[in-house]
Amino acid sequence: MSERQRATPTIQDVADLAGVSRAVASRALSAEKRPVSPDKRERVLKAAQELGFRINLLAQSLTTKTVNLIAVVVNHIHDLSDLDLFDLLLAETQAIGKQVILIRVGSNDRAEEFLRQGIAYHVDAALVFSDFADAVTVRQMFRSDLVVMLNGRHDRQSPAVIADEAQGIGEAVADAAGKGVATAGLVTGRASSLVEQARVTSYRQAFERHGIKLVNSVQGDYSYSSGHDAAKSFAGSDCPDAVFCTSDAMAMGILDACRADFPGNRPRRFRLYGFDNLSLLDFDAYPIASIGYDKLAYVRHVMRFLSTPDAFTPGQKPTAIPTRFISRSTAG
Known part of the structure; x- marks a missing residue:
């Protein structure tokens, strides 16, 4: 074994052996897409x-001021829809050369505790799903x-991506009305969520628009058990x-x-509609009509x-992803 191989190799050793400059070697080994010829x-x-x-990675982060880590802030992960979404999120995050750390907030008190105790993580960015965290608080938590x-708790300084849920909800309620539905029940999720509040409002407006009377509303928490x-x-x-549910997991529990x-x-007695269009619904066990994006x-x-x-300009409107209704056998 040579002296070069016995010593801890450096980026300069790599550059010398490859016959390139140190800068080119650094670009070639970077997880980010940086210009360097294939050869x-x-x-x-x-x-x-x-x-x-x-x-x-530590030395690299001191040089680039990045650590290639993305914080994903959640309340918890027990809703089945999280599994479909987070698998894609992890894959696409890794595709741009970064990794994910999950931070479970769980409650409004917990979010305030993070801030009060000065708990912060050195990350390049944060993605916020938790409805307990507003944009200002998260920017302070991560100093980013x-x-x-x-x-749904964005402000002028933060980009936002949302699903345009009113479209798919309107299609689902129209489907029910077209099949003679005159009365409806609604099983809802967490009342503290701004996204959920907007979702429930969309259902109520669609019921009114189609002459369907909401006769029963039940509070759940998005879970199968609820x-x-x-x-x-x-x-x-x-x-x-x-019966309309604001998550597929709750509709699965009812079924x-x-x-x-x-x-x-x-x-036989009532039609059943879910929300999220889980991949599980494509199998025979849970053919639930749903709304997805x-x-x-x-x-x-x-x-x-x-x-x-x-790509974001302060004050820019949220990016909206359209939803659609997917008919399955529980809708008749």
């Missing part, structure tokens, strides 16, 4: 492998201006013609609790703000 990149990578060179708000518990509210003879009312997955398009809009922060 030089291949030589640098081969040299790094031969020398056993490993990038010193690059905060993408996904919870939907299963809510099913008892629709067990009597005064059951509405249709399982009321399987006798869906022989062959077709509605293109999650990949949503995530890529988020990535655009991360990779090109200049």
Whole structure:
């Protein structure tokens, strides 16, 4: 083994062996897309492998002022819709050379505790799903201006991506009205969420527009168990013609609790509608009519703000992703 191989290799050793400048070697080994010819990149990578060179992320962060980490701030991860979305989010984040750390807030008190105790993480940006965190608080938590708000609590200084839920909700309610639905039940999620408040408002407006009377509203928390518990509210003879849930997980709970009312997955006493268009709904067990949006398009809009922060202008309106209704057998 040579002296070069025995010593801890440096970026200069890699550059010398590859026959390029130190700057070119650094660009070739960067996780970010930086200009370097394919031939030089291949030589640098081969040299790094031969020398056993490993990038010193701490030293790199001191030079570039970045750590290639993105904080994702959530309340919790127990809603099934989180799984579909976060798998895409992780893949697209890694595709731009960054990694994710998850921070579970859980409650408004917890968000205030983070701020009060000065808890902060050195990250390049934050993506905020938690409805307990506003844009100002998150910017203070991370001491960063690059905060993408996904919870409806954005301000003029933060980019935001939202789903245009009114469109899909309107289509779902129109579908029910076209099938003779005159009364409806609504199973809702967390009342503190601005996104949920807007969602419920959209349902109420669509019911009114189509002459459907809302006769029963039940508070859930987006989870399967809360939907299963809510099913008892629709067990009597005064059951509405249709039940709309603001998450698919709650609709799945209702379907399982009321399987006798869906022989062959077709509605006998009431029609059932969910929200999120989970991938699970494409299987035979849960053919629930739902409302969804293109999650990949949503995530890529988020990535655009991360990779090109200049794409956002203060005061810019949120980027809206359209939703649509997907009919399945529980709607009849």
